[in-house]
Amino acid sequence: MPEANPDRMEQVVNLCKRRGFVFPSSEIYGGFRSTYDYGPLGVLLKRNVMDAWWRSMVQLRDDIVGIDAAILMAPKVWEASGHLATFTDPLVDCRKCKERWREDQIEGVCPNCGSTDLTEARPFNLMFKTFVGPVEDEGSVAYLRPETAQGIFVNFMNVLQTSRKKPPFGIAQMGKSFRNEITPGNFIFRTREFEQMEMEFFVPPAEGPTWFEYWCQERLRWYVDLGIPEESLRMRQHDAEELSHYSAGTADVEFMFPFGWGELEGVANRTDYDLTQHAKFSGERLEYFDQASGERYVPHVIEPAAGVGRSTMAFLLAAYDEDEVNNEKRTVLRLHPRLAPIKVAVLPLSKKDTLTPTAREVLTLVQPHFMTEYDETQAIGRRYRRQDEIGTPYCVTIDFETLEDRAVTVRDRDTLAQDRISIDKLVDYLRERLPA
Numbered sequence: 001m002p003e004a005n006p007d008r009m010e011q012v013v014n015l016c017k018r019r020g021f022v023f024p025s026s027e028i029y030g031g032f033r034s035t036y037d038y039g040p041l042g043v044l045l046k047r048n049v050m051d052a053w054w055r056s057m058v059q060l061r062d063d064i065v066g067i068d069a070a071i072l073m074a075p076k077v078w079e080a081s082g083h084l085a086t087f088t089d090p091l092v093d094c095r096k097c098k099e100r101w102r103e104d105q106i107e108g109v110c111p112n113c114g115s116t117d118l119t120e121a122r123p124f125n126l127m128f129k130t131f132v133g134p135v136e137d138e139g140s141v142a143y144l145r146p147e148t149a150q151g152i153f154v155n156f157m158n159v160l161q162t163s164r165k166k167p168p169f170g171i172a173q174m175g176k177s178f179r180n181e182i183t184p185g186n187f188i189f190r191t192r193e194f195e196q197m198e199m200e201f202f203v204p205p206a207e208g209p210t211w212f213e214y215w216c217q218e219r220l221r222w223y224v225d226l227g228i229p230e231e232s233l234r235m236r237q238h239d240a241e242e243l244s245h246y247s248a249g250t251a252d253v254e255f256m257f258p259f260g261w262g263e264l265e266g267v268a269n270r271t272d273y274d275l276t277q278h279a280k281f282s283g284e285r286l287e288y289f290d291q292a293s294g295e296r297y298v299p300h301v302i303e304p305a306a307g308v309g310r311s312t313m314a315f316l317l318a319a320y321d322e323d324e325v326n327n328e329k330r331t332v333l334r335l336h337p338r339l340a341p342i343k344v345a346v347l348p349l350s351k352k353d354t355l356t357p358t359a360r361e362v363l364t365l366v367q368p369h370f371m372t373e374y375d376e377t378q379a380i381g382r383r384y385r386r387q388d389e390i391g392t393p394y395c396v397t398i399d400f401e402t403l404e405d406r407a408v409t410v411r412d413r414d415t416l417a418q419d420r421i422s423i424d425k426l427v428d429y430l431r432e433r434l435p436a
C-alpha cells in the first residue's frame with residue numbers, strides 16, 4: 001500500500017522551479033493566487049500529456065472525433081446545464097480571523113486561527129462572471145466555462161450530422177476551464193484556471209452501464225501504460241451524496257499524491273441529463289434517429305473527464321527518483337519516453353571548436369525527428385546529471401574519436417548503458433527506442 005510522502009512534494013516543486021517546468025504566475029509581483037505558468041520544459045511535458053491523451057482517445061480509435069469549442073458560451077448553456085443553480089461549494093467565514101473556507105474541507109475548525117466560531121455555510125457559485133461587449137449590465141453577463149463538456153453537448157447535432165458517426169461514439173475536447181475555487185492549493189493540483197481533457201461518449205440508453213465499466217478500465221490503464229505504478233492508483237466509486245447533479249454513477253481515478261489520495265479523473269454516467277436539458281432550453285431536438293430500426297432516442301453519455309495539471313503532476317511525482325551513479329547521488333525523472341520533454345540531448349564532449357561542427361551536424365540530423373537539446377557548457381558529468389533530472393531518455397555524446405570514426409556514444413537514462421552508434425544509423429537507433 002503506498003503512503004503519503006510530504007517530502008516528495010517539496011522535492012518535485014523545487015525541481016519544477018529550478019529546471020523550468022512550472023513557475024508561480026506573475027512571480028515578480030509576488031505571485032497571483034495559486035496561478036502557475038509552465039516554463040520551457042513544463043510546456044513540453046504538458047503538451048506531451050495532452051498529445052498522449054488525444055492519441056489514445058482520437059487518433060487510435062475510429063469511434064471518437066475531436067472538437068475545440070469556445071470558452072465563452074451563451075449564458076443559457078449554464079442555466080440548462082444546472083451550473084448556475086447548483087455548481088456551488090459550501091462557503092463559511094471564520095468570525096475571528098475573517099478567512100473564508102470550504103466547509104467540507106475543514107471539519108468545523110478554522111485552519112488559520114483554530115477558532116470554531118464559523119458562520120453558517122452558504123452556497124458559493126464557482127463560475128467566473130464577466131461581461132461581453134462594452135456595456136456592463138445584466139444583459140451582457142457571460143461566464144468562463146467551468147468544464148469543457150458543455151461545448152461538446154451543444155455541438156452534438158453538428159458533429160452527428162457531419163462526422164458520419166452513430167452511437168456508440170464519442171466527442172473529445174481538451175482546453176481551459178475556470179473555477180473560482182474557494183481554497184485552491186497543493187501546487188498545480190487545484191487551481192482556478194486549469195486544463196481539462198474530456199470525452200463524452202454517446203450510447204444507446206441500455207448500454208450505459210456496460211460502457212461505464214469499459215471507460216473506467218480504459219482510463220485507469222492509460223495512466224499505467226504511461227508509467228504510473230498500479231499500486232499508486234485506485235478507482236473509487238462515489239456514494240449517493242457525493243454524486244454531481246447530473247450523474248447516475250461516478251468513479252474517480254485516484255493517485256497517491258504526497259498529501260494522500262487525490263482525484264486525477266472522474267468517469268461519470270451522465271445519462272441523458274445534458275442532452276435533455278439543452279433540448280428543453282434551446283427548443284432543438286437533440287436525439288439520434290436510427291434509420292435501420294426506425295428507433296429515435298436521446299443517447300446516454302459516459303464521460304471520462306481528466307485534468308491536465310493533475311495528471312502532469314502525478315506523472316512527475318511518479319517519475320521522481322534518486323539513486324547513485326559512480327558513488328554520486330543523482331536525481332532522475334524516469335518519465336515515460338512519450339512524456340519526456342526532451343527526448344535526445346546532443347552533447348559535445350568538450351567545448352573545443354574542433355567538435356562543434358560535427359556536434360551541430362548531429363543536432364541538425366536528429367532535430368526534425370525528436371525534441372532535442374544541445375548543450376556544450378560545463379563538464380560532461382554535470383550535463384548528464386541535468387539531463388537525468390529533466391528526464392531525457394537519451395544523451396548523444398560527440399567525442400574526439402567521432403572525428404575519426406563518425407560514431408557517437410548514446411547513453412540510456414535508466415540503464416546507463418552506452419552504445420557506440422554510427423552517425424548514419426543514429427536516427428534509426430533512436431526511432432526504435434522512442435515511441436512515434
Ligand code: GAP
Nearest residue numbers: 147149189190191194264265266305306307310
Ligand atoms: N465535466 C465533468 C467535470 O468537469 P470534474 O470532476 O469537476 O468533472 C474533471 O473535473 C477533472 O478536471 C478533475 O478530475 C480534475 O482532474 C480536473 N479539475 C477539476 N477542477 C480542477 C481545479 N480546480 N484545478 C485543477 N484541476 C481541476
